[in-house]
Each structure stands twice: as C-alpha cells, then as structure tokens.
Amino acid sequence: MANAERPLPQPDDDSAPYWEAAARGELQIQRCASCRTWRFPPRPRCPRCQSDAAEWERVSGRGTIYSFVVAHAPVLPAFAAHVPFAIALVELDEDPQLRVVGNLLDIGVEAVQIGMRVVVDFEAVEAGVALPQWRRL
Ligand code: ZN
Secondary structure (H helix, E strand, O other), rough: OOOOOOOOOOOOOOOOHHHHHHOOOEEEEEEOOOHHHHHOOOOOOOOOOOOOEOOOOEOOEEEEEEEEEEEOOOOOOOHHHHHHHHEEEEOOOOOOOOEEEEEEOOOOOOOOOOOOOEEEEEEEEEEEEEEEEEEEE
C-alpha cells in the first residue's frame, strides 16, 4: 500500500514508545506497572486499577484474527486504489483481552477468516517510521 499521501502515525506522549519500537521492528505493548494489565491503545491510566504507572513489554507478535471489517469506500484518497481491503482485530497470544487493529498484508478479503493465525510484520514507510501489519502465520 505504498502511497506518498498515506497518513503517517502522529505519536503522542502515550503512544511514542509503541512507534519507536515499531521503527526497530519490535511489537511492544504498554502494560500497567502495578497490576500488569495490558493497555492498548496506550493511555495514561490503567482501566483496571487506575494506576498511572506504566511500562513497555515486547510481545511475541503472534495472534489470531478475532474479528475484521472490509473497507469498500475509503474516506481518504490515499486508500482509494486499494479497496476492498480487510482491517483485522488481532487477539495477541499474550492475553485474550489484548487486541490490536491492523492491516493484513497477504490475506485477501475473500480469504480472511475469524480464527486465522497471523504474525506481525513491519512496513518501513520512511526513515524512522514503520507500520505494524499482519500476515498469515
Ligand atoms: Zn493496573
């Protein structure tokens, strides 16, 4: 999906470690330093215990498609040539409550299925910026 007009991540204080790890080819997820609950997307406070203490942990990058949607009519012109494409909600192996959203690299809309095993892959889009995406495991 190489396209110069494609929007790039805009890291903030909470998500910057996620994008810095992605640029190194690592999938890291924020975790509560008090109760160990995973937090995705990253946020300043734990939804379970309200602690603001957080750490980052590298995860396996393996998971299962929990659900997906198929985009038919993109609102952004950068994606117009790629429809239809699937966007997956991936349940990571580390925790059934830990789910991340991502593009599928090698799984067409006819083939994508709930329960399909996937692994993260990183697409370098420019210097210092890489996008975590998913391919068939
Ligand atoms: Zn917590």
